[in-house]
Amino acid sequence: MACDGLHTGLAVRLAARSGRLSGQTAGLAPGFVQANLAILPATDAADFLRFCTLNPKPCPLLDVSEPGHRILSRLGADLDIATDLPAYRVWRDGELVDEPHDVAEHWRDDLVTFAIGCSFSFEEALIADGLGVRHIEQGRNVPMFRTTIACEPAGRFAGPLVVTMRPFRPADAIRAIQITSRYPTVHGAPVHLGAPDQIGIADLGQPDYGEAVDIRDGEIPVFWACGVTPQAVIAAARLPFAITHAPGCMLATDLLNARLATS
Incomplete structure (x- = not known):
């Protein structure tokens, strides 16, 4: 509740x-x-x-x-x-x-x-700048995906990067990059935008964690590094x-x- x-x-x-x-x-x-x-x-x-x-x-x-x-x-x-x-x-x-x-x-x-x-910290900055954050608008948990991007290993810890996804129109995506780059202690700028298949994501409607959100005509998916990554690494x-x-x-x-x- x-x-x-x-x-x-x-x-x-x-x-x-x-x-x-x-x-x-x-x-x-x-x-x-x-x-x-x-x-x-x-x-x-x-x-x-x-x-x-x-x-x-x-x-x-x-x-x-x-x-x-x-x-x-x-x-x-x-x-x-x-x-x-x-x-x-x-x-x-x-x-x-x-x-x-x-x-x-x-x-x-x-x-x-x-x-x-x-990333909840930089979402506040996005909203303050007038950019809609879709999962908050829809009352859902942010969609998260395991990628084919490998983390740098350390001892027994190794595994894939997990990312969060937020859809934006291209001009808004540029602004989102500018805003989030000011928050390096909460994941910072995105690691990828568009072309989800290039980082091993087959279906944006089937996140590995969280819930899917609507992606509207003219929008592109923007991906940020995610703090669920340690869960994947710890499991591995x-x-x-x-x-x-x-x-x-x-x-x-x-x-x-x-x-x-x-x-």
Whole structure:
């Protein structure tokens, strides 16, 4: 169940913590940064940190926790990693085994949390400039696709780039590139536009994650690197244990989107 009127990161976190919010967070807490999560055992954290460093477009790091800590004080004063997202995914040996609304019962003292920038931040800038964001207009989760673009490997972490897609008219696509290039900590400029088959996407109506959106006459698909990429990489690595956010269900922080923009 989604909730209206959640205008701050704290309000979204508290709604998720109480169980009042269980759906996607797109459009909630306007003005506040939202984050993807990857939560791994400390034994795998160094390699994953290197993976993020080598792949900053899909994995722009906002913060990293100490082992076992359920707080990220840089992102919010009242914040509990184990309870404050609407939905999580729990992975064992590369297989999805649970999609709970909190992961307190799965928590371990060796877990390290990686908070990764999310495209919801630059969507606010697109809307402020008068560009429509189709999945928000249609009340859907952004469509996400696995591509044939390989990420730079690090240790056991390797796999395909996952992208989000938003359709625009060509002139608006140029403007969207200009706007999002100012937000490198939340995926930045697109990685591809038009010709989805060139990056291994056969059918825009069948996303691997999220929901399909309408593409109107005269529009072209524009693709940004996506923070769901770590899920594909973690699954491919077949880690004994890991936790991620459920697609579209982000950690709402107390950081302001405006502070992420470069000049």
